[in-house]
Amino acid sequence: MKTRTWFQTIIRIDEKYQDLLVGLLALIGFTGFVQEEKILKSIIPKQKWNNTFKNKYEEILDNFRIEFSSLDLSYSGSIIHEENWNKKWEKKTGIVEATPNIIIKPSWKKLPKRHSNKLLLHIDPKMSFGTGHHETTRLSLNLLEQFLEPQMSVLDFGTGTGVLGIACIKLGAKSVFAVDNDEWAIENTKENVKRNGVSKQMVVKLGSISIIPQLKFNLIVANIDFRTISKFISSLTSRVRKHGIIILSGILTNDLPVLLKSFAKNALVPLETVAENEWTSIALRRM
Numbered sequence: 001m002k003t004r005t006w007f008q009t010i011i012r013i014d015e016k017y018q019d020l021l022v023g024l025l026a027l028i029g030f031t032g033f034v035q036e037e038k039i040l041k042s043i044i045p046k047q048k049w050n051n052t053f054k055n056k057y058e059e060i061l062d063n064f065r066i067e068f069s070s071l072d073l074s075y076s077g078s079i080i081h082e083e084n085w086n087k088k089w090e091k092k093t094g095i096v097e098a099t100p101n102i103i104i105k106p107s108w109k110k111l112p113k114r115h116s117n118k119l120l121l122h123i124d125p126k127m128s129f130g131t132g133h134h135e136t137t138r139l140s141l142n143l144l145e146q147f148l149e150p151q152m153s154v155l156d157f158g159t160g161t162g163v164l165g166i167a168c169i170k171l172g173a174k175s176v177f178a179v180d181n182d183e184w185a186i187e188n189t190k191e192n193v194k195r196n197g198v199s200k201q202m203v204v205k206l207g208s209i210s211i212i213p214q215l216k217f218n219l220i221v222a223n224i225d226f227r228t229i230s231k232f233i234s235s236l237t238s239r240v241r242k243h244g245i246i247i248l249s250g251i252l253t254n255d256l257p258v259l260l261k262s263f264a265k266n267a268l269v270p271l272e273t274v275a276e277n278e279w280t281s282i283a284l285r286r287m
Contacts, residue, residue: 004081006032007049009042009057011075016278019134021064023158023225023250028056031184046079098138099145104163107195119170122195123163124188139274139281140164140223140249146272147245147283148173152218155179155239158228162189162204164221169198173219176202179212209235216241223249223281230262237266240286245271249281256280 013021018040022033025042032043044053061073095111096104104121105111111120144164148154150172156165159178168176176198180186186206193202205211209232220240222229229248240246246268251259253275259282263270268284275281 005046006043006080007046007077008080009075009077011040011042011061011073012038013040013071013073014038017064017068017071019136019250020225020252021060023228024060024064025057026182026185027228028060029053031182043080049077096138098141101145102141102167119167121163121166121170123161123166123192124195135276135279136223136249136281137163139276139279140221140247141167142274143247143249143272143281143283144168144171144221147247148219150174153177153215155212155217155220155236157209157212157220157222157232157236158224159189159204160185160223162192162202164223165189165202165204166192166196166198168219168221169201170196174201177212177215177217178202178204179207181206181208212239215239217244219245219247221247221249225250226252226255226259229259233259233262233268234266237268237286242286244286246284246286247281248284249279251280251282253278253280256282 015035015037018035021040029048030042030044034041061075065071065073095109098104102119102121103111103115104123106124107122141164144167148168148171151174154165154168154173154176156168156176156178159165159180162178165176165178178189180189183206186204189204193199193204217240220236222236229251236246260270263284267287269287270282271285272283273280
C-alpha cells in the first residue's frame with residue numbers, strides 16, 4: 001500500500017486556547033490534530049493544501065489574533081508521511097477522573113480498583129476533540145450529571161470522540177443523535193460507540209445542522225466554540241422541546257456576556273454555569 005502524505009502546520013500556543021482553535025480549523029477541513037503543552041499540530045491531506053486553503057487558514061489565525069491580541073500565532077508547515085499517530089496518543093493519554101462519578105479510560109490502560117464503582121467511559125482518541133483532559137469536556141459532563149434525566153432524547157452537536165453522547169446513554173438517555181463535520185471524528189466516534197456497547201441507542205452522522213432530523217430533542221449538548229455557538233444557537237433552539245435543556249461548552253468566560261444576549265433573544269433561560277480556569281459551560285432551559 002502506498003504511504004499517504006500529509007501537510008502539517010505547527011503553532012506555538014498555550015493549551016487553554018488550543019481547543020477553540022481546533023474547532024475553527026476543523027470547520028475548514030483539517031482532519032487531525034496533535035495537542036501538546038505549548039504546541040498545536042494540524043494535519044490535512046497534502047493535496048488539499050493549496051493557496052486557497054492557505055488563505056482560509058491564515059484568515060482564521062488573523063481573526064484569532066484580533067480576539068487574543070497577546071498571541072503571536074506564527075506557524076510553520078511541512079510535508080509528513082503516514083505514521084501510527086495513535087501509538088503516540090497511547091503514550092500520552094491516561095485515565096481521567098472527569099467528575100467525582102465519571103471516569104474516562106483508554107483501552108490500553110487498566111482501571112484501578114478504587115474506580116470500580118464509577119461510571120466508566122471507554123474512549124480511545126484518534127486526534128479528535130474530547131479525550132476528557134480538557135476543561136470543556138469535564139464541565140460538560142458535570143452539567144449532564146445534573147440535568148440529564150432517564151429516557152431523554154439527546155442531540156450531541158459536534159460530537160468529537162463521542163464522549164458526551166456515550167456518557168448520556170450511560171447516564172440513562174433513551175437515544176442520542178451525534179453529528180460532527182469532521183470525517184476523522186465520525187470514524188473515531190463510531191469506534192468508541194461500539195467499544196462502549198451503545199450502538200443501538202446512538203446514531204452517528206457526518207455533517208452539520210442540516211442533517212439533523214426535524215425532531216424535538218429533550219436535551220442538546222454542544223461542546224464547540226464561541227463562533228459556532230453564535231452561528232447555530234437559533235437552529236439548535238428550534239430543535240429542543242419547550243422546557244427542554246441545552247448545555248453549551250467551549251466558551252471562554254470573557255465571551256459569556258455576549259452569548260447571554262443571544263440566549264435571551266432565543267428564549268433560553270440560564271439554569272447553571274460551571275467554570276474551570278478560563279472556561280465556562282452553561283445549562284439553559286427553553287421557555
